[in-house]
Amino acid sequence: MTTEPNSDKFRRNAQGHLVPIDKIKDIDRLRDDLVLSLIKRVNKLHENMREFKAEVASEIDAFLELSASEYDTAYGGKKGNVTLRSFDGRYMVKRNIADREVFDERLQVAKELIDQCLHEWTADSRSEVQALVEHAFQTDKEGKVSLSRVLQLRQVNITDEKWQKAMHAIADARQVIGSAKHLNFYEREGEDGPYRHIPLDIAKL
Structure with missing residues (x-):
């Protein structure tokens, strides 16, 4: 087991x-000294x-x-807003x-089906759909695909059977892996003014 040398005599540089x-x-x-x-x-x-x-989450x-x-009942909405x-x-x-x-591996199946559709539709010059895809x-x-952008494809009204299979694959690929709890605090400006968000993000202070 090694110990860090006396910082009064030595300091480790970026190369170690x-x-x-x-x-x-x-x-x-x-x-x-300042940074540390x-x-x-x-x-x-x-x-x-x-x-x-x-503590706030527990108190709420x-x-x-x-x-x-x-x-005379128990609160059942711990997963609600x-x-x-x-x-x-x-x-x-x-x-x-x-x-x-997140999306699982079936998203790649959907992408392959969509690519096949676009290849078949080349003659129709559906450039808007291609740009959207x-x-x-x-x-x-980080190499992650945006959930919201992919789900927007399902709103495109295309009845092609292969496209519809791709949309089903997107739906099946969507997986819930957990939940995120967000707490926000507000103060009203004046007696009947709008609520002002109280920022806890140091960059917004």
């Missing part, structure tokens, strides 16, 4: 090499926000159960739960 402190420029060392200090504080803030989210669930108990408002209407808390969906199957930086 140990560099004596006296060989590092003051400005480079000060920059390093900021990241340490950010990690603490990140952990606090994770704990806060878990407990309140919903309490509210339902007044009618909920909006809670303060008594004076100034503040609002929203909990939204959305399914996380190419856009739908574009991938992001």
Whole structure:
């Protein structure tokens, strides 16, 4: 088991090499100190926000159960969306739960069927459909296909049997792999003004 050397005497550079402190420029060392200090504080803030989210979600669930108990029943909507408002209407808390969906291998079957359709339709010059298909199957930086863009293809009114098989394959390829819980907080501007979202994203502060 190896231990990190004394940071008062050495620092590890980007290539993994140990560099004596006296060989590092003051400005480079000060920059390093600043970045490490900021990241340490950010990690603490990140952990606090994770704990806060878990606590808020638990408190909302407990309140919903309490509210339902007044009618001698149990709250069955833990997977649903909920909006809670303060008594004076100034503040609002929203909990939204959305399914996380992906496509399985059948999406490639659908793409092959669609490509066959486009090849057969070349003479008809259906360039709009071809552009729509190419856009739908574009991938992001992580190589993932956009769920919403692919599902838009199912709204195209084409009765071709092969196209319809492709649309069924898209539907079958759609898989729910979990859910994401979103919490949002709002404050009303004035007595009857619109609600303003209270951002917790540091970039929006």
